[in-house]
Amino acid sequence: MSKKKKQKEKQQKKSFREQKLPGWMEDAEVLDIHRKAPMIRTISEVVYSQIIGKREARQLRMTVLIPDTGAAKPAVLFFPGGGWLGAAKDRFAENRWALAEAGFVVATAEYRTIPAGFPAQVVDGKTALRFLRAHAADFEIDTDRIGVMGNSAGGWLAEMVALSTHTREWTSAEWGDESEAVSACCALHPVSNLIGIGEGLDPDAVAAHDSESSPEALLVNGVSFTGRGDGPIASVPEKAEAASPAGLLIRKPADVKAPPFLLIHGTADRMVSPAQSAHMAELLKEAHVPFRYYLLEGVDHSSDPAWYQEPICDLIVKFFEKKLGD
Template sequence: MEGKKKAGAGSHPAGWTEGAEELRIKVRGPMIRVISEAVYSQAIGSRQATQLRMTLFVPNSPGAHPAVLFFPGGGWLQAAKDRFIECRLALARAGFVAATAEYRTLPQAFPAQVQDGRAAVRFLRAHASDFSVDPTRIGVMGNSAGGWLALMVAFSGSRKGWDSDEWKDFSSAVQACCALHPVTQLSSLSEGLSPEGRAAHSGPASAESLLLHGISFSGAGRALDPKEEAAAGASPEALLRRRRRGCTLPPVLLMHGTADRLVSPLQSAALYERLRALGSPARYLLLEGVDHSSDPSWYQEEVSREIVRFFRQALGAVREA
């Protein structure tokens, strides 16, 4: 709303009547189209079929837009895709197609989550014309376990066995990745936490153990073995161990709160150091005094502004038709 005035005699705009007020609007951005509940994958098991859904914010402006695909956190127990709407709207208003996707959670074990994340990227490419997406400019982001998934998708390359048959004629590669307070190494999740936090990550009942081994219905489960994690490539850090300096990786933005009580900022620091050692483009932002995803600081304009700036630099702006 640029201004407000009473419509005076002599001007008489259409619809004018005595006492009417006139608003003058300055258009600063396009309308955002919302495409809800698009089914991007169907996982068929022995007893049920699970449809995985995506919601998209599409700027209603001409041209092909870069896209950012968001994966929600939830400790691998849930994937409520409609979170972080503040950031997704900021991206859409900045000219990006902002998509958010659910994925399979426990009791589905690894690598089901990565298979889903990669399928979601391929779905965007397969339907690029439907969603006004530039298929050459797709980034991923996520928070917590969703940050783990975004990094796994970004670093997994052409790894065999991590792609379903859906949209198989399209690439799973991404051109940028932003991870908010992510899990980067499953076996070190307890480091830097309180005694209560460390206890939550010990033994076969921890979420990361269940992620790697699945839920046992006969006998005791198994605790996570760091060697097994590395062999399976079940964490972003494990995937980077196999890379050599100078390897091609997408630009990465890591953001972590210094007061995070669930996932220590040591997780992001260690990954950032490894990315730097590989000579890969990366930026690491620490948020002073900020806790995990429930902290309102994550939903403020300053955070969204940094994320938009990163993806603009990595993916570029909208290209007019």
């Protein structure tokens, strides 16, 4: 039988089979789809915390991406940056979606910003972590495999949460019975030390960070309605160290194990000095904490499209696959 005749018979058999399909008609084009990836469910505006003040109540929310497999999965909790002045929780969508497609539950949480001062942000970050564990069944989370991630001020918060798991100093009553353990931390162009954020940047950026009205100064000193603050961040080194991941790492008890870190910083960052991540990597090395440190040549801060490209997404995914794997 000729090749042409075989193809004709094969097509006739296929057409006969397709005619038996429900909904078939002569002009229908039949596609056979291979189901290699689960649907990703998105649950938005999940309230994870309510803070009741003297004059108002504030609800803090998160968005959760869930690969719909029906089985417990590792999770990554993401904190967005914003210079402690904003925490738009649905940023860095490309990176978060890449993690979800790789099989991770991905939650992104907003948190209190200035005028709320330190340690409100860390309290919120740890509350979000405990909330995920308390609702592990709802979100299909394996509670033994949870990592944290953030960019800029969100990277600061991820590092603060990851390095304070041994203390309940900043633990609220909400979901208070749950563990605050973190298995891995990824920080993108993070602030790791509140002093020196402008190191090596242009003079205008240095002056902005040296001001008593800089976000980092307002974070630790509070907002003054009299116009008289406690000075720039460098004038309160003890406060700055207490509110810095570098300070937490330096003061970490010897018997406390810190999770592995992934640090990524752009060499052209105009807002947070790349020296921040270099100094943090040195401290991690001295403390014998496993880490990987990547410099992105010519890359700026969060608005640079480089952060959302496939190679960066893959780098983040592979880190969490290795650290949160079975």
